[in-house]
Amino acid sequence: MQRLQAFKYELMPTGDQQRQMRRFAGSCRVVFNEALALQKERYKRGEKKLGYAGLSKELTTWRNGAPLPSGRTAAWLAEGPVHTQQQTLKDLERAYSNFFAKRADFPRFKKKGLSDSFRYPDPKQIKLDQGNSRIFLPKLGWLRYRNSRKVLGVVKNVTVSQSGGKWFVSIQTEREVKQPVPQSTTAVGIDMGIARFATLSDGTFYAPLNSFKRHETALRKAQQAMSRKQKFSSNWKKTKARIQRIHTRIGNARRDYLHKTTAAISQNHAMVCIEDLQVRNMSKSAAGSIEKPGKNVRAKSGLNKSILDQGWFEFRRQLDYKLAWNGGYLIAVPPHNTSRACPCCAHVSADNRQTQARFECVACGFAENADVVGAINVLRAGHARLACEVSGAVMPPAAGTHRSDSEAAQCRA
Numbered sequence: 001m002q003r004l005q006a007f008k009y010e011l012m013p014t015g016d017q018q019r020q021m022r023r024f025a026g027s028c029r030v031v032f033n034e035a036l037a038l039q040k041e042r043y044k045r046g047e048k049k050l051g052y053a054g055l056s057k058e059l060t061t062w063r064n065g066a067p068l069p070s071g072r073t074a075a076w077l078a079e080g081p082v083h084t085q086q087q088t089l090k091d092l093e094r095a096y097s098n099f100f101a102k103r104a105d106f107p108r109f110k111k112k113g114l115s116d117s118f119r120y121p122d123p124k125q126i127k128l129d130q131g132n133s134r135i136f137l138p139k140l141g142w143l144r145y146r147n148s149r150k151v152l153g154v155v156k157n158v159t160v161s162q163s164g165g166k167w168f169v170s171i172q173t174e175r176e177v178k179q180p181v182p183q184s185t186t187a188v189g190i191d192m193g194i195a196r197f198a199t200l201s202d203g204t205f206y207a208p209l210n211s212f213k214r215h216e217t218a219l220r221k222a223q224q225a226m227s228r229k230q231k232f233s234s235n236w237k238k239t240k241a242r243i244q245r246i247h248t249r250i251g252n253a254r255r256d257y258l259h260k261t262t263a264a265i266s267q268n269h270a271m272v273c274i275e276d277l278q279v280r281n282m283s284k285s286a287a288g289s290i291e292k293p294g295k296n297v298r299a300k301s302g303l304n305k306s307i308l309d310q311g312w313f314e315f316r317r318q319l320d321y322k323l324a325w326n327g328g329y330l331i332a333v334p335p336h337n338t339s340r341a342c343p344c345c346a347h348v349s350a351d352n353r354q355t356q357a358r359f360e361c362v363a364c365g366f367a368e369n370a371d372v373v374g375a376i377n378v379l380r381a382g383h384a385r386l387a388c389e390v391s392g393a394v395m396p397p398a399a400g401t402h403r404s405d406s407e408a409a410q411c412r413a
Contacts, residue, residue: 003177003325005153009145011160011167017140021160021167024139025116027080028088030068031059033109035092038069049096055089081138083125084118117161126158128171135169145169164248165241180327182270189273189379190265191338191371194306195357198261198315199371201379206261211254212309219246254311258318266322273382274316275374276332283307333381339374342366 013021035055042049050058062068063082065075077085098104120126120137127136133147137158153175161168189201197208222243229236265272283304288294320330339359341348347363354360359370 001177001179002174003153004156004172004174006170006172007149007151008168008170009148011169012144012146013140013167017143018167020140021118021162022116024080024084024118025160025162026112027074027077028084028118029110029112029116030074031062031077031085032088032092034062034068034070034074035059035089036107036109039092039096041069052089052093055092056086059085059089081120083120083122083138087119087121090121115161115163117159119157119159121157123155123157126155128155135171143169164244180325182327184268184270186269187271187273187379187383188265188269189375189377189382190275191374191378192275192277192310192312192315193371194303194310196371197310198265199369199375200265201372201375203372205371208310209254209257210306210309211250211257212305214253215246215250219243219250222246254309255314258311258315262315262318262322266319266326266328269323270328271331271382271386272319272323272328273331273333273378274319275335275338275378277312277335279307279313331382331385333378333385335378338377338381339370341373341377343368343373343376343380 035058038055038058039049059077059082062074063078063085065073067073092107095104095107099106125138128151129135129142130147130151134142134144135158136142137160151171151173153173156172156174158172159170161170191199193199194208196205199205222239226236226239226243229239285304286294286297286300288297294300316330316332323330337348340350340352342352342361342364344366345361345364347361349362351362352359353370355370357370358367359373360367
């Protein structure tokens, strides 16, 4: 089976290469924003939306000096590689498709300095020299990168991005792999929480990292210092860069913890059942409105911060593709009553949980940790869903919850 995988490395460009990459990222941002503005204007006039072919023709005229939809000219677009700008138009077309399919919100204009990136879609223009830890990209030449692991497979495309003041290259490859066979035959249920990040049905649990909470004091002091600086001054820019580094450190620590946790779970279990949590709804503000003000707003705000600090969705995404790579699969089940139902007598009552951590059934007297009980109920619900799915009694789980082999090949590292 075919497997797509991306390998990301930190680039070590020269000063001139950094300036060129900033220009290329800026040109792709301008192309995206101008194309989006053009589509909005055509919609207001009642005209049909342009497809990729029509936008590509417009891009050619812009590169030749024709005025942009905003009224200015940008002949300097011709200095950048055309393939990266054409790929930007494809990204806009995909954003529209996701919006019409109700998979995402309407495309928004890109801001300078936020997620600056550009992609080389043609592998014929890319040369990879792993022995000397360098890569050749059009109009940039040879760039050195920090070689941390070997690139496996055939290069399909390359994405250059900036984050936290550093440049990175992501090399997407494709290779043929054998059909994975699970190393283990056990099944486990997982209950997600805050006091315990993840509790397994066998009794083991993983303590939360709380990456944001650990850096919250340093982040607050840096933000306070930035508010006292003259905007856009040299000291203001230095403080802003320090805040970016703190945010990068928070994200790196969280991703590292999630990768280690999901790797351990996926290697030791063939089937994992997890709650299908709606994180966006769970972390909504409780402020309410002027007519109907909310209650316990301060407490809910702290809870929302803790929920978002855990990274539950990223945990599920990583667990999904790692289980698929190891021959297992993930089943997502509805979270209703998983923490209030007794695993012995199936009695459901809110009185079964007198405290947040303790579960004691009012019907049969069964007592256990509440998170362990939730994980056991999640596992049972997963078994029931799998049995019904095999027999055809219910529809298969939603996309991304029970992966097929072809879907597993589309995973990214």
